[in-house]
Amino acid sequence: MPYSQPTPTLPVRTLGKTGLEVPVLCVGCAPLGDMPDTFAYSVSEERALQTIRAIFKSPITFLDTAASYGDGESERRIGIVLKELGGVPAGYLLATKADRDLQTGDFSGDQMRRSVERSLRLLGLDRLPLLYLHDPEHTTFEKAMAPNGPVEVLQRCKEEGLIEHLGVAGGPIDLMTRFVETDIFEAAISHNRYTLLNTDADAFWDVCQQHRVGAVNAAPYGSGILAKGPRAYPRYEYGAASQTYLEQAIKLEDACQRYQIPLAAVALQFSLRDPRIHSTVIGMTRPERLDETVKLAQTPIPEELWNEIESIRLS
Template sequence: MKTRHWDRRGDSGLTFTELGFGTAPLGNLYRAITDDAAAAVLDAAWRYGIRYFDTAPLYGLGLAERRVGHFLATKKREDFVVSTKVGRILKVCRPEQRTGIGKFFDTPSRREVFDYSYDGVMRSFEASFERTGLDSFDILFVHDLDVFNHGTQAACDHYVGQFMAGGYQAMISLRDQGVVKAIGGGINEWEMCQALAERGDFDLFLLAGRYTLLEQEALESFLPMCEARDIGIVLGGPYNSGILATGPIAGAQYNYSDAPSEIVDKVRRIEQVCRKHDVALADAALNFPLFHPAVVSVIPGGQSVDQVASNARGRSTPIPCALWEDLKMLGLMRADAPVCEGSNGTG
């Protein structure tokens, strides 16, 4: 597995495998799996050379953190990179009040309480240590500080204010003490990532689904800013929550909902170009973000050993430059998107 080294602060930095592992599916996302099945998936990821694992309290309301921590406890600490997230406190509740009903299955009865304050971030961080059993995390991301999750710009602005006045200071303190090596945000909107980068000193952003084969608007200003400031990008959701893996089938998912007709149509056209070059749509989607110099890792999830194998195989599949050139010529990709090794965006 190829790696990418990131060292923004001159303190030896972190080495990421180009293919990482997002653990939301191990939190019983959309369907329940057993602890043994989850362990088999993590073992497969390790065997394929994956050494970067991202988790969060939200994923299965603590279930994913517990499972990934139990697995990583069997490995040498210097052999992997692990990140978790803050911004939510999980509180015990009645089963019918738990967060994520219909999304996460067979989870602990917990409800999320957003808390981006200094104390809230510290409490969340300590709880993650308890759930995982790990002694350290490499990266701490503030989670879901965006309009997508908070519903309105006003609500989002409220939490951003709370975070910058409190939680951000906690994260800076943890980094300054060497408790974590890097801080950043795990966020669904590049605009909010940029807004945070303009207000604070962040090292990495986990950008979910906003720089993909379908969407490259982050090239407008955010990704150039990251490149200029040596801010690394972990790219989550390379399949836009499903449709770039399944193709334009009935019920294909985009942004965790049924894909609208215009998205289905665009994916159909992209897939036609991929077929012309004998490349699977999913393989093109997985490889595309890694051509951008700011991207340090792409982290698709996986709920089965076969999915892990497919992702590993896809990353090792060469993509002809002519495929990207055709997509640009047809207006299905931004002309300035970097494609092919050493490309400057022209193909």
């Protein structure tokens, strides 16, 4: 079956100084690596492959994975489909991340090169279009920036043509801000820190804008609570949600139900409507979730509901 560039049905934005044009939605491929300890559910290889094949026919032309997702399993599964297709189809952008050794915790420059080389091998690619330094909170800023350390080695990989664009993806906002302010990185991912329940990354998007760094917001559903609902899935950022988050999420869900608008649509569009954010990453594990997510992104939301959401958020 021939694969051609999809008809664009999503707005696109320029990903900072990378110059890459990306859709406002990005498919997060972490759960496709089968990570039950993180997500509290498992994803079989068959279902993952079906989902990946569907992604490459969808209008969501931006994919995000990492070496650590299933310790290579997400990349391996994507690589199987890429081999079927003869490479990444035209019009699609695949991003991955260089990681520490999950067994030993090694976060050295040498480990970054090993991570890059394994990603290339598992994905079946000669070059990684966009690669992020991943989870630098597992080392220190000083060690990451040291001579022959992780950042310098990734820069060298870029000079060698193994990486086209270099970004940074992590958790703690203060640490992420320090990396962005070096002006080394072209894109940055923050996760679980710009949602209806937590806006710790608010000032971070301003820093990204000031440094022309592509801004990518991951996990606007707080890893599930704002998609499935707090009563059905009382978890935030891969663990049990706090009582404060639960109570606020219930108020948000009740407000949405009064307007007959899915909580997931409001949670997603909270990120999409922020002009500082170039793309928003949503994890998906079933082919039907692609169309569902596009519909959520395009669901009309009355201003009255947004006003009510804001009052609950700020209370």
